Amino acid sequence: MSPIELNKRQDTILQIVKENGPITGEQIAERLNLTRATLRPDLAILTMAGFLDARPRVGYFYSGKKTMTTVTESMMNLKVKDFQSLPVVVSENMTVYDAIVHMFLEDVGTLFVVDENTMLQGVLSRKDLLRTSIGSQDLNTIPVHIIMTRMPNIVYCKKTDSLIVAAKKLIERQVDSLPVVHETDKGLEIVGRLTKTNITKAFISLAETHDL
Amino acid sequence: MSPIELNKRQDTILQIVKENGPITGEQIAERLNLTRATLRPDLAILTMAGFLDARPRVGYFYSGKKTMTTVTESMMNLKVKDFQSLPVVVSENMTVYDAIVHMFLEDVGTLFVVDENTMLQGVLSRKDLLRTSIGSQDLNTIPVHIIMTRMPNIVYCKKTDSLIVAAKKLIERQVDSLPVVHETDKGLEIVGRLTKTNITKAFISLAETHDL
Numbered sequence: 001m002s003p004i005e006l007n008k009r010q011d012t013i014l015q016i017v018k019e020n021g022p023i024t025g026e027q028i029a030e031r032l033n034l035t036r037a038t039l040r041p042d043l044a045i046l047t048m049a050g051f052l053d054a055r056p057r058v059g060y061f062y063s064g065k066k067t068m069t070t071v072t073e074s075m076m077n078l079k080v081k082d083f084q085s086l087p088v089v090v091s092e093n094m095t096v097y098d099a100i101v102h103m104f105l106e107d108v109g110t111l112f113v114v115d116e117n118t119m120l121q122g123v124l125s126r127k128d129l130l131r132t133s134i135g136s137q138d139l140n141t142i143p144v145h146i147i148m149t150r151m152p153n154i155v156y157c158k159k160t161d162s163l164i165v166a167a168k169k170l171i172e173r174q175v176d177s178l179p180v181v182h183e184t185d186k187g188l189e190i191v192g193r194l195t196k197t198n199i200t201k202a203f204i205s206l207a208e209t210h211d212l
Numbered sequence: 213m214s215p216i217e218l219n220k221r222q223d224t225i226l227q228i229v230k231e232n233g234p235i236t237g238e239q240i241a242e243r244l245n246l247t248r249a250t251l252r253p254d255l256a257i258l259t260m261a262g263f264l265d266a267r268p269r270v271g272y273f274y275s276g277k278k279t280m281t282t283v284t285e286s287m288m289n290l291k292v293k294d295f296q297s298l299p300v301v302v303s304e305n306m307t308v309y310d311a312i313v314h315m316f317l318e319d320v321g322t323l324f325v326v327d328e329n330t331m332l333q334g335v336l337s338r339k340d341l342l343r344t345s346i347g348s349q350d351l352n353t354i355p356v357h358i359i360m361t362r363m364p365n366i367v368y369c370k371k372t373d374s375l376i377v378a379a380k381k382l383i384e385r386q387v388d389s390l391p392v393v394h395e396t397d398k399g400l401e402i403v404g405r406l407t408k409t410n411i412t413k414a415f416i417s418l419a420e421t422h423d424l
Contacts, residue, residue: 134309199415
């Protein structure tokens with residue numbers, strides 16, 4: 001007998017799918033009185049672990065427990081969209097002072113700067129803001145576009161990218177956060193934010209799904 | 213046949229141990245012209261994956277490939293000491309301005325504050341420094357002990373703690389970094405720094421050791 005020890009919510013999801021599958025993520029969320037976004041990591045882990053199968057436009061169904069795949073193969077199936085957070089954006093003409101205040105109010109470590117079409121123009125890290133704050137300039141008069149990181153120096157990812165690939169970008173490019181973008185004719189539309197906090201949570205989820 | 217795909221350094225280590233084991237970590241490091249610290253994550257992963265066995269005061273030897281243990285069980289064997297970074301410390305009377313400059317020079321996100329016996333007294337995050345920098349006080353006159361987080365509010369870990377447990381502390385207590393400490397009669401001696409960057413690297417290492 002192999003030890004199966006899912007966290008409580010994963011266990012409940014598994015029961016719901018066993019009894020009602022095929023069932024969509026939205027329907028599972030409704031039954032649990034939670035948002036689809038909240039359930040995403042659990043569904044990703046359960047699918048990766050082989051407990052659930054997912055079919056587009058059909059939903060999740062119980063797979064029994066399939067033959068173990070290698071961990072890497074499974075980890076490669078973890079996607080950015082299952083672990084990303086909501087992005088926090090500011091406009092190019094916001095002052096550095098206001099950006100710092102905004103960062104504290106939203107409690108994030110990175111702000112994304114957008115133009116009038118809400119397309120990605122820049123990235124502001126806590127480090128950028130701290131560097132500017134000890135300079136001699138008046139924070140109330142410098143707009144963020146003066147100090148932000150711009151294209152082509154912005155490192156980003158897409159929501160369907162592998163989480164491992166995104167994690168490597170965070171490490172190799174030495175940034176705390178990646179904008180998750182959707183490419184459009186007008187530019188890069190920001191759909192999410194992927195941070196080292198998200199990766200740390202994924203690492204914990206992996207360990208909590210005991211029987212991978 | 214199961215797919216074995218270690219990274220190049222792990223592969224080399226495996227060869228060295230196969231031909232020379234039992235062999236200590238120091239001896240392996242010497243042969244590769246690397247430090248013991250650099251090799252620690254690779255040795256941890258190889259041991260966790262069951263390729264190597266380690267015996268105290270004897271060294272590493274090749275185990276063949278043992279029966280697969282569950283991923284959680286293996287992940288629980290990953291220790292803080294295998295992934296931690298070097299700590300960067302400052303004294304209690306350093307000014308906030310100097311601390312910010314020091315943070316940039318050392319390129320870290322957290323500084324640990326020590327007393328005259330080099331025992332842990334406080335923690336300074338980029339967020340703490342940024343908050344102070346937009347205040348009305350002169351950064352050149354405020355000492356860091358005024359703004360640092362103090363005991364009992366400091367979250368810390370020990371080098372023999374499980375990496376998973378430390379990762380949970382980072383998330384639950386919403387901090388970017390934990391001091392790794394050693395308890396002594398005089399107080400907490402700082403022996404390392406564990407950050408979300410370290411956890412992200414561990415996550416990547418897990419995926420790179422294909423055949424867990």
